[in-house]
Amino acid sequence: MSKIYSNVMLDLETMGNGPDAAIVAIGAVAFDVASGEIGPAYYNRVTLESAVQGGGVIDASTVAWWMQQGDEARQEICRPGGVTIGDALRSFAIWVAEHAHDTEMWGNGASFDNVILRGAYARQGLQPPWAWWNDRCYRTVKALHRDVPMERLGTHHNALSDATSQAQHLIKMLAPRPPDGWAVMNEDGRIVTWYPQRDHASIIAAQHRPGAVLRAMHLE
Numbered sequence: 001m002s003k004i005y006s007n008v009m010l011d012l013e014t015m016g017n018g019p020d021a022a023i024v025a026i027g028a029v030a031f032d033v034a035s036g037e038i039g040p041a042y043y044n045r046v047t048l049e050s051a052v053q054g055g056g057v058i059d060a061s062t063v064a065w066w067m068q069q070g071d072e073a074r075q076e077i078c079r080p081g082g083v084t085i086g087d088a089l090r091s092f093a094i095w096v097a098e099h100a101h102d103t104e105m106w107g108n109g110a111s112f113d114n115v116i117l118r119g120a121y122a123r124q125g126l127q128p129p130w131a132w133w134n135d136r137c138y139r140t141v142k143a144l145h146r147d148v149p150m151e152r153l154g155t156h157h158n159a160l161s162d163a164t165s166q167a168q169h170l171i172k173m174l175a176p177r178p179p180d181g182w183a184v185m186n187e188d189g190r191i192v193t194w195y196p197q198r199d200h201a202s203i204i205a206a207q208h209r210p211g212a213v214l215r216a217m218h219l220e
């Protein structure tokens with residue numbers, strides 16, 4: 001039986017910025033704060049037509065914003081394919097039930113992703129796969145730990161890349177400090193970033209961090 005998680009990082013790509021924004025992609029990863037592990041991932045693109053038919057709202061300023069984003073992220077949400085909003089919501093609920101229990105759902109922030117997704121479930125007459133009291137706000141934690149840098153993985157504004165980067169950043173922010181892991185420091189001895197795990201992959205990542213005048217140091 002596969003591991004059951006209690007945290008999920010959610011990232012939506014939308015065509016609006018209000019509470020009823022039309023959803024065009026849902027990305028999520030399950031994760032474990034204590035072990036620092038990133039677990040199973042969910043990703044689906046949603047057809048804009050179905051999102052709008054389901055009551056999702058397109059906002060002109062968001063469309064203009066999308067036009068200025070990178071090619072890869074833009075093409076991903078514009079290319080043909082994708083599932084209907086109803087199918088995406090149902091499959092996301094099944095995925096959450098399969099991999100998580102009493103799920104704490106993290107959004108960037110809880111007033112954006114969580115509210116928009118919950119509203120989409122309500123408009124489809126479906127039950128969201130997490131309880132309102134388990135809404136968690138990555139944006140707030142980020143504001144409280146401005147000294148912990150985020151390392152972006154994959155494509156910025158791809159829902160799955162964003163969810164994964166955010167989950168790793170959150171794990172790092174919530175890790176005990178100083179971390180029992182590997183710190184990457186600059187020449188002045190200031191910690192630039194760290195890897196809360198002591199596994200081989202973390203050590204390699206620390207040693208290969210781009211721009212490295214940096215040295216990896218074991219903090220134990």
Ligand SMILES: [Mg+2]
Pocket residue numbers: 011012013157158159162
């Ligand atoms: Mg995103």
